[in-house]
Amino acid sequence: MNLFAISDLHLSFGSKKLMDVFGDNWVNHFEKVKENWIKMITPNDIVLHCGDFSWAMNLNEAKIDLQWLNSLPGKKILIKGNHDFWWSGINKLNSIYKDINFIQNNYVPFKDYAICGSRGFNIEINKDQDKKHHEKILEREKIRMELSLNSAVKDGYNKFIYMIHYPPFTSNEECSYKNIFLDVIDKYNIEKVVYGHIHSNFEKFQNKKINNTEYYLTSCNYLNFTPLKIL
Numbered sequence: 001m002n003l004f005a006i007s008d009l010h011l012s013f014g015s016k017k018l019m020d021v022f023g024d025n026w027v028n029h030f031e032k033v034k035e036n037w038i039k040m041i042t043p044n045d046i047v048l049h050c051g052d053f054s055w056a057m058n059l060n061e062a063k064i065d066l067q068w069l070n071s072l073p074g075k076k077i078l079i080k081g082n083h084d085f086w087w088s089g090i091n092k093l094n095s096i097y098k099d100i101n102f103i104q105n106n107y108v109p110f111k112d113y114a115i116c117g118s119r120g121f122n123i124e125i126n127k128d129q130d131k132k133h134h135e136k137i138l139e140r141e142k143i144r145m146e147l148s149l150n151s152a153v154k155d156g157y158n159k160f161i162y163m164i165h166y167p168p169f170t171s172n173e174e175c176s177y178k179n180i181f182l183d184v185i186d187k188y189n190i191e192k193v194v195y196g197h198i199h200s201n202f203e204k205f206q207n208k209k210i211n212n213t214e215y216y217l218t219s220c221n222y223l224n225f226t227p228l229k230i231l
Helices: 029-040 059-070 131-153 180-187
Strands: 003-006 046-049 075-078 100-102 107-110 113-118 160-164 192-195 208-210 213-217
Touching: 059 100, 107 131, 113 131, 131 160, 131 180
Parallel strands: 003 046, 046 075, 075 100, 113 160, 160 192, 192 213
Antiparallel strands: 107 113, 208 213
């Protein structure tokens, strides 16, 4: 049983919003993902998806995208991205597909690890909003982060892999908020963090190690539409 990750598939089988407007490498990108996925993933493997799964605006519209994902080998774990407007009702979502789990203030076990997750936020990327609004979002997302982790701690877990949509760090050392998520990651001694959202300027947010934690950028175009093996 292996653990893989990929994110930002931006599927649109129901909404018909194509990604090729962002570059030729996005032409039929879902076929590239499917081909690479089938080559690598077995039914016993787990694939983490770090948000921005579908362009759909509601769950009915998203179901065709979710059915496509469900048809691929392995079990899948999803968190919400900033474009996942279809996401609604965690209990309802987790009742639909046997092989797809959705994380929202909860966790999914993997061997002796707890896989936790939340959307997160990154001020450096979202510069068009005021500081007070930023601070409210950051505090809210920090609370959601700890809710997910604490749900696993209560069940006896002390090894964690964390999924977050936005990069949990900034490339700007001068940003005063830059440790808000890193402090939580250090507090729980999280072993690995996977994240997405980034589709350009990869060098600012690509894989790195901070303290004892390994960080992996998993945006699908960064990975050339190929799931990344984490464990």
